[in-house]
Amino acid sequence: MLAWLDERLAESGITRTGPLTEFKARSWATVLTAATTAGPVWLKATTPGTAAEVRLYEVLHAVVPDRVLAPIATDPMRGWVLLPDGGPPLADEPEIIEFLPLYGQLQRDLAPHTDAMLAAGVTDMRPARMPQRFAEALAVVDDVPPEIAAMGPQVAGWCARLAESVVPVSIDHNDLHAGNFLRSGRFYDWGDSVIAHSFASMLVPLSLLGADHERGRDAYLEAFTDLAPRAELVADLELACRVGKIARALTWHRAINGEPGPYADAPRAHLVALAKPSFFD
Structure with a gap:
């Protein structure tokens, strides 16, 4: 090396x-x-x-x-x-809000290049594939409660609705915390990335923003306001983030590869979160 x-x-x-x-x-x-x-x-x-x-x-x-x-x-x-070296990352989660429109525009720019990203080996988590991905997650993640395992028809319905969205599929960084935003306006650490509905990318940052999640959501959606009315974009974002929990479960399962440690329960926790009332819980 x-x-x-x-x-x-x-x-x-x-x-x-x-x-x-x-x-x-x-x-x-x-x-x-x-x-x-x-x-x-x-x-x-x-x-x-x-x-x-x-x-x-x-x-x-x-x-x-x-x-x-x-x-x-x-x-x-x-x-x-x-x-x-890319310079310093952001220090606190609220700082990401001003950078979310840049990330949304990055997704718009990359959307025509989905085939190239898939050819590079990035995992396919597009809406049409997610019912199959849900079944895969149930097969590899241990101790999933029966009520979650029974959600297959509901997940299929969510995915069918999401597949009709006017928002394009693109890269989903899948781990957008403050440490992966560089102050230079660049984004870092793409190892968890998948190809998905663009809005699935907001699952992690909006969860971390807590009470500021609506400000973060609205800032991000600035890059997509030409595609649909705001209410439709908000509904698509909430649905994409909910479905995105399946992708996160599989990404975590792949990453930890069965090893014990502080992240061992992450795959199961993301699947269990499918049933929570709020999409970002």
Whole structure:
């Protein structure tokens, strides 16, 4: 890995000036960092379940270069992506509100490139596929209550309605917390991404915003007001976020790969949340 890093840096006219050290290790990826003549660089080594992020970066940088970090190098076969430092992330969740319109426009720009993102290996969570995905989640997630398992017809109805939405499918980052918003107006850490109804992306940020969730919702919807009346957009967003819990359950299941730890119950918790009154609970 170190030899690959140094070779790729040299190809970009950069020299490493410090050791390669581990910044973070999770079951789904390991992130390492090193000091260089161009500032810190970050080497992300994905696992097979999240390796699509590497090819996805190539699509993102080609279509929305001002909204993502430009990879210094990628190695899709190994699942490695080498990134420059992107500057500081946001510190608090309320700060994300002013950046949500930028993210919505990113989704609009990427919507015509759905096939390229799917070809990169990003998981298909489009509305028409979600009844099947719900069945898959029930098959792999343990201890799902019977009343949730019985929701198949209701889920199918939600998905049929969502498939008729005028809002396009696009990238769903699937983990939009403050740490993945960079102050430069770019977005970071695409390892959980899926292709879904655009509005499913709001499940995580609106949940984190709590009492400010309506402000966040309205800011985000600014990027879509040409498509439908506001009331229709709000209804679609609530439905997309509810269906998006299924995608989150499967993404968590893939990420933790059965390992014990603080996230072990996340897949089940997201499926159980399907029955909660509020879409962002």
